Each structure stands twice: as C-alpha cells, then as structure tokens.
Amino acid sequence: EKGGYPHFMLKEIFEQPKAVRDTVQIHLNKDGSVTFPDLGWTKECFENIDNILITACGTAYHAGLVAKHYIERFVKIPVSVEIASEYRYSKPLTTNRTLCIVVSQSGETIDTLEALKEAKKHGAKSLAVTNSIGSSIAREADHVVYTLAGPEIAVASTKAYTTQLVALLMLALYMAQLRGTISMDLIHKITDGLKDLPKQIEKVLKEKDHMAEVADRLIKAHDIFYLGRSIDYAIAMEGALKLKEVSYIHAESYAAGELKHGTLALITADTPVIAVATQDAVSSKMYSNIQEVKARGAEVLGIGYEDDKELGKYTTETVRIPRVDFFIAPILSVIPMQLLAYYTSVKRGNDVDKPRNLAKSVTVE
Numbered sequence: 374e375k376g377g378y379p380h381f382m383l384k385e386i387f388e389q390p391k392a393v394r395d396t397v398q399i400h401l402n403k404d405g406s407v408t409f410p411d412l413g414w415t416k417e418c419f420e421n422i423d424n425i426l427i428t429a430c431g432t433a434y435h436a437g438l439v440a441k442h443y444i445e446r447f448v449k450i451p452v453s454v455e456i457a458s459e460y461r462y463s464k465p466l467t468t469n470r471t472l473c474i475v476v477s478q479s480g481e482t483i484d485t486l487e488a489l490k491e492a493k494k495h496g497a498k499s500l501a502v503t504n505s506i507g508s509s510i511a512r513e514a515d516h517v518v519y520t521l522a523g524p525e526i527a528v529a530s531t532k533a534y535t536t537q538l539v540a541l542l543m544l545a546l547y548m549a550q551l552r553g554t555i556s557m558d559l560i561h562k563i564t565d566g567l568k569d570l571p572k573q574i575e576k577v578l579k580e581k582d583h584m585a586e587v588a589d590r591l592i593k594a595h596d597i598f599y600l601g602r603s604i605d606y607a608i609a610m611e612g613a614l615k616l617k618e619v620s621y622i623h624a625e626s627y628a629a630g631e632l633k634h635g636t637l638a639l640i641t642a643d644t645p646v647i648a649v650a651t652q653d654a655v656s657s658k659m660y661s662n663i664q665e666v667k668a669r670g671a672e673v674l675g676i677g678y679e680d681d682k683e684l685g686k687y688t689t690e691t692v693r694i695p696r697v698d699f700f701i702a703p704i705l706s707v708i709p710m711q712l713l714a715y716y717t718s719v720k721r722g723n724d725v726d727k728p729r730n731l732a733k734s735v736t737v738e
C-alpha cells in the first residue's frame with residue numbers, strides 16, 4: 374500500500390508530480406485560458422464582491438496566505454486570511470459583499486467548517502477548496518473546487534498543500550480573467566509554467582539524498598529558523614510547521630525583515646537557518662538578511678533558483694530549484710523543506726506518518 378516507499382509521507386511527496394498534473398489539467402482550456410465551469414460565475418458576480426476572506430487551519434491556512442498574494446495581484450480585490458479557530462470567535466466584519474474561501478484537505482476540520490458557517494451567517498458567498506468529495510465542508514459551501522491530490526494518509530500534509538496552491542493560483546487567474554484585470558499574455562505565461570510544473574517537481578525531487586545529508590546536521594538542533602519575504606515568508610511558515618510536526622524540533626518562521634526587531638537576538642552558531650529566496654523583487658533585501666544571520670554564526674541553507682549566482686555567496690549551502698515564474702516558485706521551493714522534515718524525523722527515530730499528539734483530521738475543537 375506504500376508502493377515500495379518506507380512511509381506514506383515519502384510516497385506522497387513523490388506523488389506530487391501526478392497530483393499537480395491532475396489538478397492543473399482539469400482547469401486548463403486548449404487555448405491556454407483557465408476554466409472552472411462548475412462555478413457558473415460571470416463577470417457580473419464580482420460586482421457584488423468587495424472583499425475576500427480566506428479561512429483555514431494549519432497547512433491549509435498557509436496555502437491561504439500564498440493565495441492572498443495571487444488574488445490581490447491578479448484580481449485586485451483585498452483579501453484577508455484568518456485562522457479558522459480565531460475567525461469563528463471574532464466579531465467579523467464579513468458581509469453579503471464578502472466571498473469566503475475555505476481551504477481544507479479533509480473537508481472535515483471542525484473549526485474550518487464552523488468558520489464557514491459563521492461567514493455564511495453574515496451573508497457571505499462561499500467556496501470550498503477541498504480534497505474530499507462529499508465532505509461536510511464541500512456540502513456546506515455554495516461552490517466547491519476539488520484538489521486532485523488523491524488520498525493523503527500521512528498526518529503531515531504534502532501533496533494536498535501543493536495542489537491547494539495550484540488550485541488557488543488557477544482560481545485567482547480565473548477570477549482575474551472574468552474581471553478583465555489580467556492580460557491574456559500573462560495568463561498564458563503562467564499556464565505554460567503550470568503545464569511544465571510536474572517535470573520541474575521531478576527535478577526538485579532529485580534533491581532527496583542531498584536533503585537527507587542536510588538532515589544529518591539538523592537532528593541535534595534545538596531551534597531552527599525559517600526566513601523569507603513576500604510569498605517566501607508564507608512558504609517558510611509551511612516549512613517550519615512541517616519540521617515541527619514530524620521532527621519535534623522547535624522551528625520558527627520569520628518575515629526576514631522583522632528579524633532586527635527582536636529575533637536576531639536568538640540567532641547563534643547553534644541555530645541553523647533555512648532561507649527561501651525566490652522572490653526577485655525582494656532578493657537583495659533577502660541577501661542582506663542572510664548576511665545578518667551568517668554574521669551571528671548561523672549556518673544557512675539557501676533555497677533559490679539554479680541560475681541565482683548571488684545566493685551562494687552568502688549561504689553555507691544551497692538547494693536549487695529550476696527558474697520558473699515567481700508565482701509558481703513556492704510550489705517548488707516547499708519540496709526540499711518537505712524532504713528535510715521527513716528525513717529529520719526518520720533520523721530521529723520518530724513515527725513520521727503518525728506524529729505524537731496529532732490526528733489527520735481534526736474534528737474536535
């Protein structure tokens with residue numbers, strides 16, 4: 374049942390090319406435009422939307438943080454991203470001019486389901502992005518977009534996350550296409566990139582043994598910092614969660630520009646740093662932040678493009694992803710972090726598929 378892999382988590386990491394290909398294909402027209410026929414949306418639907426709320430838990434929340442960048446950039450509607458267990462007990466300003474998007478692999482997470490009901494109570498229109506057909510969340514939402522990740526068994530979410538990113542990116546393109554806030558050239562550029570993505574994922578998966586080696590050096594660490602800016606910050610949050618969840622090593626993700634406001638005090642030679650640098654608009658700032666932590670003695674693993682000549686000058690070591698559009702980069706840069714979490718857990722002798730204290734589907738509040 375594990376298809377020759379020692380654990381479900383590794384199997385599911387390696388299923389990402391297929392999961393991504395399947396999720397891309399159903400939303401692509403032959404002419405390279407994007408389609409979500411089941412939504413039945415028109416340009417006019419957006420005349421009644423002022424803001425978008427994304428709410429979810431854990432990894433799905435992290436996918437929402439990336440989607441905020443996608444939607445605001447392409448669709449030009451303000452997006453807020455809320456942790457479901459916080460949103461549902463807040464006094465939200467959600468109205469009937471809000472579109473609420475919930476993201477949930479299982480479709481059964483109770484806080485996400487209740488957050489969706491809360492948003493609907495305020496009149497919001499709703500859409501669920503889920504991996505589970507007929508799940509409670511799929512039934513509760515007005516509209517559903519399915520990720521085609523296939524069953525995810527390991528508690529740590531991997532292929533569900535990358536397919537969520539794909540589905541949310543394509544949804545953002547679709548909304549922008551309807552509203553006329555994006556050029557067809559840009560849509561084609563990104564959809565061409567999405568068609569190539571499974572191949573690019575295969576390339577990044579070749580870093581498996583490299584990440585196993587890096588894991589050897591992380592297993593003794595007490596604290597590991599994950600840094601990024603812009604979309605890379607959201608990816609750093611996911612990388613840190615993955616490591617904590619399966620390796621039980623404390624990890625913290627930080628917006629690299631915030632380091633100076635306190636956290637830099639914690640950086641020493643004993644705190645390895647993982648630095649994600651795929652967002653060209655802020656790469657020079659990111660290089661400065663890497664130099665800051667390196668100057669405090671930290672070993673830095675940089676994650677960046679294969680043609681980035683600068684990154685290696687400042688880091689201890691790098692892991693490279695192919696050069697892709699910077700909206701697509703997060704779907705690749707998270708993969709070395711998934712592998713790193715996996716190997717760190719296995720090398721520490723943990724039950725990587727069933728980490729302590731955690732359940733695959735969180736149906737208690």
Ligand code: M6R
Pocket residue numbers: 430431432433476477478479480481482485528529530531614615618733734735
């Ligand atoms: O099924 P959901 O996507 O609603 O689950 C949400 C979180 O419980 C889940 O993503 C959790 O954070 C993962 N175990 C992280 O790997």
